[in-house]
Amino acid sequence: MDLPRIADCAAVAVRALDNAALLAGTPHPRRLRIGLVGVADALFLLGLGYDSEEGRAMASALGRALAEGCFDANIALARERGACNEDISGMIVRGAQRGLRDDLLGKAKDSGLRHPKLTAITSRSHLALLANVVADALDPLAGKNHPHVFVTPRGERILRSSGYALSVSSADATRDTKETAEFLGWPSQLRMRSVMQPYMDEPITYPLQVAHEPDGDQRREATLQAARYGLGAPAWGDASIAMYGVH
Numbered sequence: 001m002d003l004p005r006i007a008d009c010a011a012v013a014v015r016a017l018d019n020a021a022l023l024a025g026t027p028h029p030r031r032l033r034i035g036l037v038g039v040a041d042a043l044f045l046l047g048l049g050y051d052s053e054e055g056r057a058m059a060s061a062l063g064r065a066l067a068e069g070c071f072d073a074n075i076a077l078a079r080e081r082g083a084c085n086e087d088i089s090g091m092i093v094r095g096a097q098r099g100l101r102d103d104l105l106g107k108a109k110d111s112g113l114r115h116p117k118l119t120a121i122t123s124r125s126h127l128a129l130l131a132n133v134v135a136d137a138l139d140p141l142a143g144k145n146h147p148h149v150f151v152t153p154r155g156e157r158i159l160r161s162s163g164y165a166l167s168v169s170s171a172d173a174t175r176d177t178k179e180t181a182e183f184l185g186w187p188s189q190l191r192m193r194s195v196m197q198p199y200m201d202e203p204i205t206y207p208l209q210v211a212h213e214p215d216g217d218q219r220r221e222a223t224l225q226a227a228r229y230g231l232g233a234p235a236w237g238d239a240s241i242a243m244y245g246v247h
Contacts, residue, residue: 001046001058003065010034010069011076014118018077028084033120033202034070036062037127038134039192040141040179041165050140050179051188056195059138063199067098070118075107083112091116091201098199117201121193126244132164136242138192139209141165143180148242181209181239186222194229205232209239 013034021029039059040050048055078084091113095105121137128136129148135141145160161167166176177183186208193204214222214236222234 001042001062003061006062006065007069007072010066011073014070014073014115015077018081018114022081028082030116032115032118033122034066034118035121035124035137036066036196037124037131037137038164039138039196040135041163044141044165044179045169051184051191056192059192060195060199063196064098064100067095067119067199068100068104071095071100071104071108071113074113074115074118075104075111077114078112081114083114084116086116088113088116094201119200120202121196121200121204121206123206125242129242129244133161133167134164137206138189138196138204140181140184140189141176141179142239142242143182144176146242147240148244150244150246152246182211186210186214186218186234187225190222190225190229190231190234193231197230203230203232205235207235207237209237211239 014032017032017034018029021032039062042062043050043055043058046058048058088108092105092108095108123136125136128134133148142163144162144166146163148159148161150157150159169176181189189208197204208222219234226232226234
């Protein structure tokens with residue numbers, strides 16, 4: 001995976017959103033956020049298991065590249081268009097904790113930052129669908145011929161898709177099954193989120209994908225694990241079907 005290119009793409013995305021905010025007449029927007037979709041697809045195509053040390057190490061490197069690219073663009077925009085008026089000392093401390101380059105941290109101290117927060121991961125199911133049906137955010141792969149239901153004013157329409165990675169891969173059927181949300185379950189999703197959370201400016205709280213409603217003991221254990229990893233309180237989603245509202 002070309003991590004420097006990912007950092008560059010993140011920087012371009014920050015600038016594009018800042019441009020859009022200026023055009024909309026909001027010179028200092030507070031809610032610009034850059035995240036990810038399709039992480040599971042990337043790991044699968046690299047031959048890395050979603051719930052493996054190698055897979056999590058790659059995801060962590062991806063999160064760091066995203067944070068570094070956003071931070072770099074944040075500094076450049078502060079120099080060109082003006083820094084935010086908020087105290088950014090916390091951002092610089094978090095940057096150091098994330099292992100961002102010392103030269104970037106020094107530039108931030110000198111020029112400030114345009115945005116107090118930029119990185120966040122939450123559900124972006126419509127965007128994942130648009131990106132050739134990749135897995136949403138940090139979710140595992142949905143599986144073969146997964147149903148996608150579009151709810152419109154005229155009724156429902158169902159599209160079945162195996163998603164990008166399974167459609168283009170020649171991997172064996174056993175691996176296809178083991179890399180899906182139904183097989184992996186919520187503990188693997190929490191572990192994946194734990195390696196990405198340090199690079200995010202907000203807690204990762206969007207629903208975990210489960211094939212069956214968790215019982216009370218599972219909910220309590222998930223809450224404890226999420227707190228241990230620095231994540232938000234768990235919420236739950238249905239892994240058996242993807243729903244989209246279309247207006």
